[in-house]
Each structure stands twice: as C-alpha cells, then as structure tokens.
Amino acid sequence: KNEVEQSPQNLTAQEGEFITINCSYSVGISALHWLQQHPGGGIVSLFMLSSGKKKHGRLIATINIQEKHSSLHITASHPRDSAVYICAVRWDGSNYQLIWGAGTKLIIKP
C-alpha cells in the first residue's frame, strides 16, 4: 500500500464543473504539497499547507491533519486546467524527502 494515495486516478469533466481531487496519506506529516504537471511535462508548485485551507484564484486546497486527508478543489473549471495534479507529503522523519502520490489526470472538455 502506498503511503500517499490520490483519487481519482483519472477525471474527465465538462468546462465549468466544480472539481475535487483527494489525497490520503498514512504517515505523520509536517506539510503537504499540491503540484500541477502540464501536458508538456513541466511541474509547478501550487500550494504548501500544514493546516486549514489556502486559496489562489480558482484553486482551493484543504487539509485535515486528524483524518490524514487533503483535497484540491477547482471552481469554474476550464480546459486550461487540464493537467496531472500531484500530492506530496513531507513526513516527520525527514528534512528533505517528500513522499509523492502517483497523480490525478484531469481533463476538462469545452
């Protein structure tokens, strides 16, 4: 069993829909990252959070430390949001290493 699991693995939605991607983890963590990987391969950091909620534009990330769960939401989704969204956690036992989820592939159709 992977220590970081994302769901769903693949998600296809229509433009304008509200999108939720989930990340569950089984280790104690001090921080959780959400990243976006574009179809061309580039990886961009979206959020780093250790509690509560963060918002940037149409993206919202939440984390529940007690439940070991985080969600990434996209409001008013757009085809340009199509990408792979990756969750990674910084576990308590390491200063440098992240444990990575396998990613969720999101396709937004016009």
Place this chain on the structure above:
Amino acid sequence: NAGVTQTPKFRVLKTGQSMTLLCAQDMNHEYMYWYRQDPGMGLRLIHYSVGEGTTAKGEVPDGYNVSRLKKQNFLLGLESAAPSQTSVYFCASSPQGHSGANVLTFGAGSRLTVL
C-alpha cells in the same frame, strides 16, 4: 529569470553507455534534487544536495552518481546505462529543505531512453 534549466531535454543511449545530465539554477537556492518519473508512479528521489560540495542518496540512488561542485549546478551521471533507467528525469531546487513555506522549483525534465 531562467529558474531551473536541464540539459539535454532528450537523449537516447545504448545499454552500457554513460552520460551526464546537467541542472543549473540561477535563484541562489541551497538545495537541489534529482527525481525520476515513471508511468503510473510518483516522483522518486535519486540524489539530493543541501549545499555546494555536498550530496546525499535518496530513495533510488543505485546506478547514478551526482556532483555539486558549484552551488548553481547539480550533475547527474549514469555510469553504465541500463534499460531500467529509461525515464523522465526532473531536477528541482529550493531555498532550503522542503519544510516551511519553501516550495520546489522544477526544471522542464529530461527524457532518457536506454535501448
């Protein structure tokens, strides 16, 4: 700013050949990392460096060597390439560890195929 630049972007090797991937960052970041990404799997850390002249093993270091002779450059070497090393390699840097508010800046990736 260029950010993190990886060269080459694509390379095809024959089994047993050697090569070096170069990662250069212009953000004066202390920490640098090499990851590999394989289909259906998360990123896996190969080696990392916490400063000029230092390197350390990550999750999957076998078959790779690294050097950080200059703060801005982190080199990843394959001594004798194997088909299992076919992958996309990503370099990343951060101002300090993954901790706190610091986030990673990634290069565009280097696609390596070993025949």
